[in-house]
Amino acid sequence: MVLAGSPLTPCLPDGPQARPEVESLQSYSAPLEGRRGLLRLDFNENTVGPSPxxxxxxxxxxxxxxxxxxxxxxxxxxxxxxxxxxxxxxxxxxxxxxxxxxxxxxxxxxxxxxxxxxxxxxxxxxxxxxxxxxxxxxxxxxxxxxxxxxxxxxxxxxxxxxxxxxxxxxxxxxxxxxxxxxxxxxxxxxxxxxxxxxxxxxxxxxxxxxxxxxxxxxxxxxxxxxxxxxxxxxxxxxxxxxxxxxxxxxxxxxxxxxxxxxxxxxxxxxxxxxxxDQAFTDTYVAEVLRSRRWLLEQLHNAGVRHHAAGGNYLLIWPSRPAQAVEAELRASGILVRSMAGKPLIDGSLRVSIGTREQMERFWAAYREIENLSSLP
Ligand SMILES: Cc1ncc(COP(=O)(O)O)c(C=O)c1O
Known part of the structure; x- marks a missing residue:
């Protein structure tokens, strides 16, 4: 995948050059390495795997x-x-x-x-x-x-x-x-x-x-x-x-x-x-929607700023810089995506929704990291 590059991206001095539009793009490596074994709540993927x-x-x-x-x-x-x-x-x-x-x-x-x-x-x-x-x-x-x-x-x-x-x-x-x-x-x-x-x-x-x-x-x-x-x-x-x-x-x-x-x-x-096997997918989607409701209730009760509408993901605004909280969650084995620098949602984390058990794990880690443990 590529992302918009700066117009100053250096070109190779010799050899063929790509089209000017391509020369001004930058190769982009999405942060997709080293994710196996961790709880993946960063790319809105299915979190349990496909149908048997x-x-x-x-x-x-x-x-x-x-x-x-x-x-x-x-x-x-x-x-x-x-x-x-x-x-x-x-x-x-x-x-x-x-x-x-x-x-x-x-x-x-x-x-x-x-x-x-x-x-x-x-x-x-x-x-x-x-x-x-x-x-x-x-x-x-x-x-x-x-x-x-x-x-x-x-x-x-x-x-x-x-x-x-x-x-x-x-x-x-x-x-x-x-x-x-x-x-x-x-x-x-x-x-x-x-x-x-x-x-x-x-x-x-x-x-x-x-x-x-x-x-x-x-x-x-x-x-x-x-x-x-x-x-x-x-x-x-x-x-x-x-x-x-x-x-x-x-x-x-x-x-x-x-x-x-x-x-x-x-x-x-x-x-x-x-x-x-549409039944497998339907069951998974229903589980995600249930655990989403549960997480929303926790966020609401804890007074954490959040935004959720459609999709198997929601936005949460931590009290500290999103990238720092993202890194701390990663250290405890949970991946989420910082939205730092994105227009309108700067400072938020995008958290994908998985099963109830996975969201309970996320919420326990988030409460700990954000010092919300004393809340009910
Ligand atoms: C809105 C949207 N469109 C397209 C894609 C890419 O989907 P696929 O994995 O089928 O290439 C994604 C993946 O994150 C997405 O969020």
Whole structure:
């Protein structure tokens, strides 16, 4: 993954240079090393692992199949069956090596130098570098007030800019603020801006149930694309599999900028097994929602400033610098993500929600570190 780099990033004095947009980006290593064995509440992953049926299916892959290029037959059909929406066909489903790869592809296919990406702030960090890679301009509208409400008025106004924004990227619920946006309003935005590709990143939709898909009519809004992943709920983050769902023509364009074998055979097998065991995912999501309610009660009773809306995560403002508290939690075996420096939520920690037992462990450590132990 890459993040926006400074314009002063040094170029190699000799040898070929990349496109200017790439030379001004910086390689970015997400803090994803050394996490195994720790309680991972830092990247909103599933915290218990996938369905046992996924494990069985992967174990059953004969070794000689490792030598064969992956085959995708049946996977799009399995996604359609899992979604259970009569209007969807396999041609509406694009397969990607994680939703990150779908995001990369849609910028590659649709974003040209000088085009505008319209989005919100703060939001998922990968949209910005993808836009910068293409030389796009970015208009990021801040969420509103202490509840981080969706800036509907400003987005509507910005959509009317001329020329129209090329892309509108909406994360629903938003990572990291949890802000929810009614799917009807998304459709309204898409219908009002036919020249803009409206992308709804629904990575955390399972935790809210707010999806544009059941009410979307791709004939009426041929500019609407929805992103879904098996990373956060089904527990396949390490295998990398994600979907872009939308009108056939859009899915086709994304396919044109994606390699023929970008999704590996293990991910295909795992995805099929996970999609066939929706009960496992539903049980996990229900457990997360229950433990989220429990943690919110503790935070409320202890008078700790926090913010929670949609998603399997919430924001907590510790009494001391977020990075120091993040480091102390890490020393006690618990990973959370400092939001230090992020617009509007500077000073907070983003804490992913896992099982009740995991949240009890987090809360005990947090109380100790923040000297809240004397509270009830
Ligand atoms: C909002 C959002 N979109 C996309 C992604 C990437 O998902 P995937 O693991 O499927 O690439 C993430 C991961 O953190 C995310 O939070």
């Amino acid at each position: 049926k996924v494990v069985e299916a992967i174990r059953a892959i004969p070794a000689d199949h490792y030598a064969i290029y992956p085959e995708y037959n049946g996977l799009r059909e399995a996604v359609v069956a899992n979604l259970g929406l009569p209007a969807l066909t396999p041609a509406h489903i694009g397969l990607f090596n994680g939703v990150d790869a779908a995001i990369h592809a849609l910028f590659h296919a649709f974003g040209a130098a000088g085009d505008v990406l319209l989005t919100t702030s703060p939001t998922f960090g990968y949209y910005t570098p993808c836009a910068q890679m293409q030389g796009m301009a970015i208009t990021a509208i801040p969420y509103l007030g202490t509840d981080f409400a969706f800036p509907m008025g400003a987005i509507r106004t910005a959509l009317l800019m001329q020329p129209s924004p090329r892309l509108l990227l909406l994360c629903n619920p938003n990572n990291p603020t949890g802000t929810r946006l009614a799917p009807e309003l998304i459709l309204e935005l898409a219908a009002a801006a036919p020249d803009t590709l409206v992308v709804v990143d629904e990575l955390y939709e399972a935790f809210t149930g707010d999806s544009a898909l059941p009410i979307a009519d791709f004939a009426a809004t041929p500019n609407l694309l929805v992103l879904r992943s098996l990373a956060k709920t089904a527990g396949l983050a390490g295998l990398r599999i994600g979907f872009a769902i939308g009108p056939e023509a859009l899915v086709d364009r994304l396919g044109r900028v994606t390699g023929p074998y970008d999704i590996n055979s293990f991910a295909v097998t795992a995805a099929r097994a996970a999609l066939a």
